[in-house]
Amino acid sequence: QQLVDRLLYSAWAKRTTAEFGVLPEFVYLEAGDVITINAMGFTRDMRLETVADGAFRRLTARSFDAGIFEGGGGEGRTQPINIQPVASSVIFAIMDLPTLRSTDTPFQPYAAAYINPWPEVNIYKSITTSNYGLDTTLIAPAVIGETTDPFNSGVTDVWDNANELKVQIYSGSLSTLTEESVLNNGNALAIENSSGGWEILQFVNATATGTDTYTLTKLLRGQLGTEDNMEDALPAGARVVLIDTTLQQVQLGLNDVGREYYYKYGPADKDIGDSTYITIQKTMNGRGLRPFSPVHIRAVDNGGDWDITWIRRDRLGADGWDYVTDIPMSEATESYEVDIMAGVGSSTVVRTLSVTGSTTVTYTAAQQSADGVTGPTDVIVYQMSDQVGRGTGRRTTIDP
DSSP states (O other), X not given: OHXXXXXXXXXXXXXXXXXXXXXXXXXXXXXXXXXXXXETTEEEEEEEEEEEOSSSEEEEEEEOOTTTSOOOOOTTOOOOSOOOOOOSSOEEEEEOOOOOSTTXXXXXXXXXXXXXXXXXXXXXXXSSSSOOEEEEEEOSOOOEEEESXXXXXXXXXXXXXXXXXXXXXXXXXXXXXXXXXXHTTXXXXXXEOTTSOEEEXXXXXXXXXXXXXXXXXXXXXXXXXXXXXXXXXXXXXXXXXXXXXXXXXXXXXXXXTTOEEEEEEEETTSOXXXXXXXXXXXXXXXXXXXXXXXXXXXXXXXXXXXXXXXXXXXXXXXXXXXXXXXXXXXXXXXXXXXXXXXXXXXXXXXXXXXXXXXXXXXXXXXXXXXXXXXXXXXXEEEEXXXXXXXXXXXXXXXXX
């Protein structure tokens, strides 16, 4: 009779069942574990019966009486240390970047997103605050984070060993690579400045300093012509995005460059009207079409005239070492504008010189006299694009 009573009581104790989902971070839960359900005024210990893995873990549980059966739990089983934070809304970045891949469209921006769990992310676009159309669906979560300390500008074209970039990421991980791997395009990161521009840098060393926090050292700064977006004393909290295959381009026509659009983004398993969708306004300026700044600007005195020279760079396919005469050119014509400033550090342009088909321009003695330039002065050299006008300028002081 005692056994029958026990079995009947056990059946009565197991009359309550529950089915629910949890995030993938609860990977340590297994069938047989005892958990406590606390929802809508209901609190009860229940034993897990089934665990199914997917975009989230689907669990079923049944009530029991602890006086009849000892609780399970698996001795020594611990929760994983590296748990990614749960994001209740999409963390998103849309970036006006140089062209990253040879197959990309130069004037289209790149988008990256993260949310946990990941349902894919939809991006809608409109010229107004209504009539949105689906633009892009991001199919994979990106490695996104933020800086945790101020970050200074640094040297370009050589390793920046003076600065450390300290970051916290919301998803994924960062790792150390060899110098050779970095020079072959590895460990590239976009970091947003206070004006919304993006510097691209690379790093060799990624040293873990805590849960999802890293110190990045041995840096290559201002990659792909983004040295103009370096910011001295960039405050902590700046967005960072690892450049990898998860980045996708947003659909944008050439005529849309410089035009403001409204974007709404949110989980792909929710309707655009859901409260999880966020609206932003962005104007893309076709960074991928803008010529890189020229380098090695020099000036020599030629009988009172100043001959100003420079070396051209190119925004596409110019990294090879086997060019005999010159690197390829992505622009329809080779042309430049040179702003002559009123002096060293001046913001006043006294004259603009133009030249086509040459990387040399002459600032004559007569022009110097007319402009009141009598000693060292600054010049800014721009390569021109027939589609977006001036590229990124390079400023230097000349004193022939």
